[in-house]
Amino acid sequence: MYGLLGNYIKSRAGIAEADLERIYTCFSPVRTKRNELLIASGEVCQHYYFVNKGCIRIYTIHEGGKETSRFFAFEGGFGTALPSFIAQAPASEYMQTIERSELLKINRSDFLHLVETIPAFGFIYRQILEQGFIMAQSRIYGFQGFDALEKVKWVIRHQPDFLLRVSNKMAASYLGISPSTLSRTKSRL
Amino acid sequence: MYGLLGNYIKSRAGIAEADLERIYTCFSPVRTKRNELLIASGEVCQHYYFVNKGCIRIYTIHEGGKETSRFFAFEGGFGTALPSFIAQAPASEYMQTIERSELLKINRSDFLHLVETIPAFGFIYRQILEQGFIMAQSRIYGFQGFDALEKVKWVIRHQPDFLLRVSNKMAASYLGISPSTLSRTKSRL
DNA sequence: TGAAAACGTTGCGATAGGTCAATGTTTTCG
DNA sequence: CGAAAACATTGACCTATCGCAACGTTTTCA
Numbered sequence: 001m002y003g004l005l006g007n008y009i010k011s012r013a014g015i016a017e018a019d020l021e022r023i024y025t026c027f028s029p030v031r032t033k034r035n036e037l038l039i040a041s042g043e044v045c046q047h048y049y050f051v052n053k054g055c056i057r058i059y060t061i062h063e064g065g066k067e068t069s070r071f072f073a074f075e076g077g078f079g080t081a082l083p084s085f086i087a088q089a090p091a092s093e094y095m096q097t098i099e100r101s102e103l104l105k106i107n108r109s110d111f112l113h114l115v116e117t118i119p120a121f122g123f124i125y126r127q128i129l130e131q132g133f134i135m136a137q138s139r140i141y142g143f144q145g146f147d148a149l150e151k152v153k154w155v156i157r158h159q160p161d162f163l164l165r166v167s168n169k170m171a172a173s174y175l176g177i178s179p180s181t182l183s184r185t186k187s188r189l
Numbered sequence: 190m191y192g193l194l195g196n197y198i199k200s201r202a203g204i205a206e207a208d209l210e211r212i213y214t215c216f217s218p219v220r221t222k223r224n225e226l227l228i229a230s231g232e233v234c235q236h237y238y239f240v241n242k243g244c245i246r247i248y249t250i251h252e253g254g255k256e257t258s259r260f261f262a263f264e265g266g267f268g269t270a271l272p273s274f275i276a277q278a279p280a281s282e283y284m285q286t287i288e289r290s291e292l293l294k295i296n297r298s299d300f301l302h303l304v305e306t307i308p309a310f311g312f313i314y315r316q317i318l319e320q321g322f323i324m325a326q327s328r329i330y331g332f333q334g335f336d337a338l339e340k341v342k343w344v345i346r347h348q349p350d351f352l353l354r355v356s357n358k359m360a361a362s363y364l365g366i367s368p369s370t371l372s373r374t375k376s377r378l
Numbered sequence: 379t380g381a382a383a384a385c386g387t388t389g390c391g392a393t394a395g396g397t398c399a400a401t402g403t404t405t406t407c408g
Numbered sequence: 409c410g411a412a413a414a415c416a417t418t419g420a421c422c423t424a425t426c427g428c429a430a431c432g433t434t435t436t437c438a
Contacts, residue, residue, distance in 0.1 A: 223406095336394070336395090337394080337395070366395075366396090367395070367396055367397080369395085369396075369397085369398095370394085370395055370396075373395090
């Protein structure tokens with residue numbers, strides 16, 4: 001149950017077995033169904049999630065009902081509605097599992113406590129933020145001036161199985177193009 | 190010289206005067222000219238910068254010479270080519286001061302050392318990453334599906350003096366629209 | 379299991395925004 | 409200070425992508 005999480009941590013920072021155990025006790029397993037909502041817009045996000053199996057999607061809904069997918073966390077990844085989790089303000093986003101999933105969740109106070117008291121954990125959190133920041137930047141800015149074809153090639157290069165695991169609609173809303181355009185673009189590859 | 194930096198830190202975390210002094214000794218002043226390059230693409234970024242006066246811009250140049258502005262740091266803000274700074278890999282971006290500026294710079298090993306040894310500094314770095322991540326996300330994803338007018342209104346709301354301090358060309362490349370379109374859009378406000 | 383809903387794909391017409399070019403203004407720097 | 413370069417603005421034209429709709433296929437769930 002905690003194997004994947006343990007590997008994640010050990011591969012990124014030196015850590016004592018006792019600290020690892022203490023971390024495990026803060027994470028509790030959750031099983032979810034396809035399309036199950038973890039938090040809805042307007043709620044305050046209380047948990048950080050680690051994906052053992054399945055996939056978490058974070059997305060927003062604009063006026064008119066149009067969805068924008070912000071982030072996907074697959075096996076071995078962390079995910080939460082970060083702005084809300086950090087500021088304890090109502091989230092502007094939704095978070096769901098898009099497939100039947102097995103997650104490990106940790107609540108905010110335990111999380112912050114681990115960050116403060118276990119250096120390796122603080123280090124890993126910092127690394128998550130750094131990577132997330134870099135990723136988001138390179139995606140956002142890399143996409144400036146990309147046309148649809150270039151965007152699709154970009155995901156294929158950076159997340160080869162992304163288009164296979166995610167529906168066209170979600171993939172399109174992640175890339176910032178319409179489902180029709182994504183469909184047409186794929187046939188041009 | 191260190192007043193602004195001191196305020197920045199003290200307003201965000203409790204810190205002993207001695208630690209503050211130790212932080213100051215790691216930052217050295219730099220004066221730069223308009224359009225002076227701090228690092229060029231291909232170089233490895235060795236410093237983190239704090240802006241006392243002026244403005245830092247981080248940008249990339251695509252094939253064909255087209256520029257994309259990624260980030261602006263004004264008075265009281267931090268800035269660096271983060272991916273390169275973190276990974277010590279060649280940067281894909283350029284960093285420049287767009288006006289005559291007064292900066293405080295700290296090199297990477299001092300910076301990491303402060304992060305590790307002064308909890309308040311580690312905390313602030315984490316906060317910078319969190320805010321940067323949130324900012325980048327909201328900008329990137331908020332922009333999905335925005336038309337030019339909405340983008341311009343967005344900057345005006347979130348960074349009221351942005352359009353006044355930055356050239357149209359740079360502002361346009363930050364918003365992901367052409368200078369012509371920005372010009373036309375502003376006249377429609 | 380079977381009806382209903384959601385999804386993927388494709389065609390068609392409309393349009394926001396891009397490129398290019400011309401003009402006038404501001405900035406640069408020897 | 410003045411010539412040269414860079415920039416802002418505006419017009420004309422063009423194209424990628426969108427929105428809508430139609431159709432067949434897959435998924436959902438009572």
